[in-house]
Amino acid sequence: MIEIKNLHKSYKMGSNSLHVLKGIDFSVEEGELVAIMGSSGSGKSTLLNILGMLDAADSGEYVLDGVPIKDLNETKAAQYRNKFLGFVFQSFNLINYKSAMENVALPLYYQRVGRKERQDKALKYLDQVGLKEWATHLPSELSGGQKQRVAIARAMAAEPKVLLADEPTGALDSKTSYEVMDLIQKINDDGNTILVVTHEEDIAHMCKRIVHLKDGVIVEDKKVKQVRAQQYV
Amino acid sequence: MFDIERWQEIFDTIRKNKLRTFLTGVSVASGIFILVILLGFGQGMQNGIAQEFERDASNMIGVWTQVTTKEYKGLNPGRRIQLRNENYDFVEKLHIDKLEYKSPMYRVFDTSIMYGTESGAYSIWGSSPDFQQLENAYMSYGRFLNFSDIQQKAKVVVISNKIHRELLGSIEDPIGEHIEIAGLSFQIIGVYGDVGGEREEEKIYMPVATAQGVFNGADRLNNLFFTLKPAETFEESLAESTKFTEELKTYLKQVHTVAPDDESAINTFNTLENVQRFYNLTGGIRFFFWFVGICTIIAGIVGVSNVMLIIVKERTKEIGIRKALGAKPISVVGLILHEAIFVTAVFGFGGLIFSMGLLEIFGPMVEVDYVVNPSIDFNVALTTVFLLIFAGALAGFFPAYRAARIKPIVALRDE
Numbered sequence: 267m268i269e270i271k272n273l274h275k276s277y278k279m280g281s282n283s284l285h286v287l288k289g290i291d292f293s294v295e296e297g298e299l300v301a302i303m304g305s306s307g308s309g310k311s312t313l314l315n316i317l318g319m320l321d322a323a324d325s326g327e328y329v330l331d332g333v334p335i336k337d338l339n340e341t342k343a344a345q346y347r348n349k350f351l352g353f354v355f356q357s358f359n360l361i362n363y364k365s366a367m368e369n370v371a372l373p374l375y376y377q378r379v380g381r382k383e384r385q386d387k388a389l390k391y392l393d394q395v396g397l398k399e400w401a402t403h404l405p406s407e408l409s410g411g412q413k414q415r416v417a418i419a420r421a422m423a424a425e426p427k428v429l430l431a432d433e434p435t436g437a438l439d440s441k442t443s444y445e446v447m448d449l450i451q452k453i454n455d456d457g458n459t460i461l462v463v464t465h466e467e468d469i470a471h472m473c474k475r476i477v478h479l480k481d482g483v484i485v486e487d488k489k490v491k492q493v494r495a496q497q498y499v
Numbered sequence: 500m501f502d503i504e505r506w507q508e509i510f511d512t513i514r515k516n517k518l519r520t521f522l523t524g525v526s527v528a529s530g531i532f533i534l535v536i537l538l539g540f541g542q543g544m545q546n547g548i549a550q551e552f553e554r555d556a557s558n559m560i561g562v563w564t565q566v567t568t569k570e571y572k573g574l575n576p577g578r579r580i581q582l583r584n585e586n587y588d589f590v591e592k593l594h595i596d597k598l599e600y601k602s603p604m605y606r607v608f609d610t611s612i613m614y615g616t617e618s619g620a621y622s623i624w625g626s627s628p629d630f631q632q633l634e635n636a637y638m639s640y641g642r643f644l645n646f647s648d649i650q651q652k653a654k655v656v657v658i659s660n661k662i663h664r665e666l667l668g669s670i671e672d673p674i675g676e677h678i679e680i681a682g683l684s685f686q687i688i689g690v691y692g693d694v695g696g697e698r699e700e701e702k703i704y705m706p707v708a709t710a711q712g713v714f715n716g717a718d719r720l721n722n723l724f725f726t727l728k729p730a731e732t733f734e735e736s737l738a739e740s741t742k743f744t745e746e747l748k749t750y751l752k753q754v755h756t757v758a759p760d761d762e763s764a765i766n767t768f769n770t771l772e773n774v775q776r777f778y779n780l781t782g783g784i785r786f787f788f789w790f791v792g793i794c795t796i797i798a799g800i801v802g803v804s805n806v807m808l809i810i811v812k813e814r815t816k817e818i819g820i821r822k823a824l825g826a827k828p829i830s831v832v833g834l835i836l837h838e839a840i841f842v843t844a845v846f847g848f849g850g851l852i853f854s855m856g857l858l859e860i861f862g863p864m865v866e867v868d869y870v871v872n873p874s875i876d877f878n879v880a881l882t883t884v885f886l887l888i889f890a891g892a893l894a895g896f897f898p899a900y901r902a903a904r905i906k907p908i909v910a911l912r913d914e
Contacts, residue, residue: 320823320908340828340904348825359820359911363515376825381507424825 267428267459268294268317273326275312286312288482290326294428294461299454299492301470302463304479310463311432313479317461318351318430319343331427348376352421356433358413360405366416367392367401373424391419395449411442418449422458429453429460435469441498447472448495468493509838519813520842523806527843527887528850530799534792535854535880536873541788543865543873545781550871558736559633559770560744562723562751571758580755580764584718589754590725590747597727597743600629604722605710612703613679614666621662623680624702625710626724633724634693639663641674641689644706648688652708656680657689659700681713723747733774740771799887804894807839811898818902819910828903832896839895840888847884855880 275287286309294300304310315321316328319338328335330350338346352373353359360369370388379387392398395415397408405413414434421429431450435443447469454460454474462473470476471493478486513520564580587603605625612621624630631643639660648655656678658666667673667687677684685705693699710716727743730736744767749759757764811818818831826834855875862873902910 315908318823320911321906340822344822344825344827347823353823355911359816359823361817361820364511368511372821373824375504375508376821376827376830378504381504420824 267296267298267331268292268461269327269329270317271327273313273316273328274324275309275316275321276324286482287316287323290482290484292477292484292487294459296459297454297457299451299460299474300462301473301476302461302479303465303467303470303476305465308479309482310465310479314430314432314461314463317428318353319347320353344376348373348424350427352424352426352429354414354417354421354429354431354434356436358405358410358417358437360413360416360420362405365402365404366397366408369405369416370420370423373420377424387423388419391423392416394422395419409442410438411445414438414442414446415449418446418453422453427459429458431460431462433463433465435464435466440468443469444495444498448499451492451495505834505837508834509841512834512838513842519806519810523803523810523839523842523891524846524849526799526802526806527891528846528853530795530802530887531847531850531880531884532854533795534799534883535851535858535875537788537792537795538879539854539858539862539873539875540870541785541792542875543862543870544784544788546871546873547867547869548777548781548784558726558729558740558774560725560727560740560747561768562747563721563766565763565766567757567761567764569758569761571761572756574756578764580757582720582723582751584720586751586754587720587723590723590750593750594725594743597739598725599728600632600724600726602627602630602633602724603707603720604630604724605707605714605716605719606721607710607714610680610703610714612662612666614676617666619662619665622702623710623714624704625707625716626704627707630704630724631691633726634699635695636691636693639690639692640672641687643689643691644704649706649708652706652712654683654685654709655688655705656685657691657704658687659702660690660692661697661700662703663690683713733778737771737775740769744769796883796886800890800894803843803887803891807891807895808898810839811835811895811902815902815905815910819905819907819912822903822907823911828900831903832899835899835902836892836895840892843888843891844884847887851880851884 270290270292273287273290276283276285290313302310302313312321316323319335322338330346333346335346361372364372367385367388370391371384374384374387389398389401392401395418397412397415397419400408400412405416408416418434434450435446438446450460450462451472462469464470471490472495473490474492475489476486477484562582564582567574567576567578567580570576584603591598591601603626607623609620610623612619626644627649628644628646636643643657644655647653658673658678663673666678667676670676673687673690676687678687679685680703691704711718725743727736727740730739748765748767751757751765752759752761755765814835821831822828855877858873858875865871865873
């Protein structure tokens, strides 16, 4: 599903250049649930942003679902994101003046799905994350866990090939974190490919594979026995 | 533009950002409102001044004399030039086909007038029947002087409403009453009023020959007044009256032996030249109002631009989210511009309709000196609205375009 070869990325910080990713080789099969771990500054979020085409790599190859991702302009990147990817952010990134349902329906708007169908689908996905009754509420009226579940519903609504989650539990307490992980595991059970960036060990062990990043390179890549989040909920 | 989905998205956004929408709208609507009211009053002032000017015959040419300032043909400077009946008769005969109204004038100031025990000091103007038209006087009672009064040198006078009130206040209709001027009795044949107001009502008219006889004027005159028949256009009228004035001056200088380059002995005034000045004045006023109006519009444009900048800034994160969800840059720019244009258009036309309605309803009620029926050219107002919409769109475009270009990850980080 994802093929990465020799990926480099550096940021300019004034006159200094900060080399964040120093040659990443990495691949993900369909249906995998991968945790990307590392301390802060290890480059894990940068990697995820490049995977999500939110940021561009300096050099290296990236193939997503058989499509080489290179020389992207914004329009093309937007098309790919819409077609291939769903995002879950640490800070939820819901549009604050739109209701839960409208937030979930937004990626469908960019897929040019009709209004009625959009609403039906949005309600369906909200139902899946258990928030159907909250459909008309604004993000400000929801708890952190609820917001993240809305964000997950929004990411799933576009029916992406890969779900990218950047610290999805970073802003949540542990009980809510497990609820969110439980949801992610269930989505993975349905065959969706998911990448989760986290720096929490327990969250990482709820995935099926852990990739450790340190100083811009992969230092460890191992399959683990998945811990089900269900039991902690 | 006709994308129904986009419209729905915009209405959603507007419904949920009422304050933002309202503020954008008010800056647009107030700009239009101020411009329309301003230009309306500019037009109103122009109308008012035009009306003010219509009060006297606007193409009147007058002659008065002073002393010579130049030696000529052995005659010393400082000689007083006196107009005489023959001068008037000559001009009248020579230009009879061109003249519309004409009158000689023999004037005596501060003459004591008595009626019974009442008395007052007024000026006596000996003139011809045409003077009514020249002065734009209207009759309240009776009639003005007529041809046979002149022929018979009749001892008749036309008094003003003011004199009627001051001297003959007890008599409703003073026609046929006699007043005493310089020890002689004169019959009142008419009472006039002047649209120019009270200051124009200090005069008593009588036939010019009568005045000359009573006040030992012999054949002396103070002024000559003429109006020419109007030509097709203002420019032609002006050219003709300027030519006539020059001919008149040349003739008078010749018969009174005045140096051709002596500008002080024989003086003329030509109200048409004043009219020209008045045209220039209203031009100036119009220019001023346009200038202020355009400044207002520029202020409006700056206001709209500011609001647009703030809106885009405020929505940077939202733009990032939309882009992460698959919005193309063009669709982001489109969304913001579409909303901006829609809001400016609705409020722009709202302000236009409101202000024009105000002018239409209250304009005719305005009764202030120099402001008459303020109104505005609809096309001008409409153009302004479109200009503002265009400016708003342009002002929104650049920040929106820039925001759409920045990487979603940067936009998402924006707090």
